Amino acid sequence: MADSLFELLVPHFTSSDGSTAPQSPSQSATTAQYLNRISTLSLQALKSTEPQSLAQASHSTVVSLQALSNRSHKSFVTSADHLSTLRTSIPKLTREARQLRDAIPKLDEEAVGFSRTYTKTAENATLERRKKAMQLARNVDRLSDILELPTLLSTAVSSAAANSITAGASSSSTYSSALDLYAHIKRLQTLYPESPLVKDVASQAEEAMKDMTTNLITGLRSQNIRLAAAMRMVGWLRRVAPELDGTSGECEAAGALGALFLICRLASLVSTLEALEPLRDLADQETQRRSNNVEKEQGSTTGTNLWSEGHQTEKYLKRYIEIYREQSFAIVSLYKSIFAPDHSSELELAGVVGARGIDAALRAKTLSPQQPENTLDPLLAHPSPLSTFPTHMVQLLAETLRTYLPNVQDKSSRESLLTQVLYCAASLGRLGGDFSMILTELSDLDPDSEDSASYEWEEVIRKHRALAGRLEQLTSGNGPARSTARVTSPIH
Structure with missing residues (x-):
């Protein structure tokens, strides 16, 4: 029925606007469905209501197409571009897939060679450098703490020197902290005598200790020094410069440190007497x-x-x-x-x-x-x-x-x-x-x-x-x- 009706209507499909005829019912299910629907309508409906229904459906379709084109025109343009390059992309993809297939055996050979070269049992300089780098990364916090020791020591010495004018408990605790840091650095030098890092830190610590020794000697030359402050300074000097406190034979226990103390106090006396210059x-x-x-x-x-x-x-x-x-x-x-x-x-x-x-x-x-004088016994104290x-x-x-x-x-x-x-x-x-x-x-x-x-x-x-x-x-x-x-x- 649909085919007969389609053959009957074919001469009327050609219009002046040049639009193409619809497909036959055997080719399009939509055409077959519509022709079956027409066969059920009366002649009056075909003349009055069907044209209006078709115009309304056409208008609704046009509006929907306009909204769709306004909303998704970018996707349409991108799809069209991709569709235009599809003819060249597929051959290119084929060539690259063929090249990848040909390179797989060579990649496998390189992987086997890498595994054989860099195995854990083999001796390789690159592996050794990598191990050292990994060990350095694991111990970076400890190394940073060691590198900060000279800075902390210098800060403690300078702050103690700044507070030595008041000779308070803060100066005493700061000097004690500095000496503890120095003892820790010397202990590290004893544990790792071949480490260049520890040697560098120890040399910087020695410079800080020289500054501390200078500050302590300057403190011994201060005016009106008290017994407690003098005893603390002498005790710190014994720890900083133990060579000054060396003893030999029956020599006095003060050693060279006692002479240094007397010289500093004599310099203080002389400076006080020089104030009487007018x-x-x-x-x-x-x-x-x-x-x-x-x-x-x-x-x-x-x-x-x-x-x-x-x-x-x-x-x-x-x-x-x-x-x-x-x-x-x-x-x-x-x-x-x-x-x-x-x-x-x-x-x-x-x-x-x-x-x-x-x-x-x-x-x-x-x-x-x-x-x-040359007859004196050189072994006497x-x-x-x-x-x-x-x-x-x-x-x-x-x-x-x-x-x-x-x-x-x-x-x-x-x-x-x-x-x-x-x-x-x-x-x-x-x-x-x-x-x-x-x-x-x-x-x-x-x-x-x-x-x-x-x-x-x-x-x-x-x-x-x-x-x-x-x-x-x-x-x-x-x-x-x-x-x-x-x-x-x-x-x-």
Whole structure:
């Protein structure tokens, strides 16, 4: 039925717009379905409702096609492009598949050769480098910690040096942390002596320790150092530079460190005394005026004494002796508290009851032909630093007195200064370094004076002993007041 109807309608399919005829029912199921539907409609329906239904369906189809083209035109264009290149892509894919098939045997041979070359049992430089790289990657955290050790050590040393002015607990803990880091680095150097990395870290740590040693030595030269701070610094120096604390034979336990301590404290004393430079300049001016006055007196026939000054020199010597007394006692007491000498008579030997014995000992050592220096036994222990230090201290004071004391012509002022020297000698004498006989060697202080300085010194000692005897008599009957029997230095 559908075929007959199709043959009947074929002449009417050709239209003026040139559209093609639909396919036959045998070729298209849609055509067969529509022709079967037409056969069921009446003639009135075919004339009235069917054209309207076809127009509505056509319009709906056109709208749907427009919406689809608006929504998916890019996909249509891409599909069209791909479709246009499909003729060339398929042959190219075929050629590349053939090449891949031909390369598979060669790839298999290369894989077998690689497996044979880089097996775990074979010795290969590339494998060794890879193993080292993998080991380095696994231990990168440990290596970074080791590399940070010199930086941490330098930071600890610099921060401790910055905080050393206050000498607080923070500085102590920081120096202790720095020493612990240095000990850890030395332990690593002992465990891995052939490692270039550890050697480099150790060399940087040595530089940091040199800076720490410099800071500690500078700290020992600071003003008014306390016993606790000095003991901490000496303890740190013993750990940083153990070679300074070496002992040999019966040498003192302080070693070179004791000499270093005395040198630093002596430098501090000298710098403190140099602060008196304005007063010393005035005293030098009085010395120059006194020298000029002496020359005028020698050239004058009248012989009148025109020199009656010396007040500035008196001020300078008073302040000088006060600083000398305080600092010398502090230096020796700190040394004995820190280093604890083994021989109790070392300082007494250094004192030698005064400058007369010191000068005699020096002359005997340098001028005596019967005991040349080369005959000394080289195996004997070196003397302790404290055995020669008071000699230098006494010479320092003696030179100052020899230079400036002749400027003071007033008898009471000279007695006051000599009394200060006496108290200074007594203060140091409590530690075994009494030099109360020092001025007996200064008889040439003022050759033009009728009274020699040695006699003045004897008079001062005689008055001091008389005063001490009276005080002892006054306090002998009063037990609680016995502690006041000590004679203290007068306040000038």
